[in-house]
Amino acid sequence: MVLGKIRFSIGEETFEVSPGDFWNVPGGVPHSAEILEDSVAFEVFCPRRDEYIG
Numbered sequence: 001m002v003l004g005k006i007r008f009s010i011g012e013e014t015f016e017v018s019p020g021d022f023w024n025v026p027g028g029v030p031h032s033a034e035i036l037e038d039s040v041a042f043e044v045f046c047p048r049r050d051e052y053i054g
Helices: none
Strands: 003-010 013-017 031-040
Touching: none
Parallel strands: none
Antiparallel strands: 003 013, 003 031
16 A cells, blocks of 8 residues: 555454555455545556456
């Protein structure tokens, strides 16, 4: 994460992320995010997800 603050839930775990933090969401695991202040985050998918290209 580059800027801001987000409350993230991955499976049963919930935590707040701030600039410099990172996380991993395994495939098929339910997840959600609550934006706590204006934020900028980068998402990287491996393998790539063609539905997000374009």
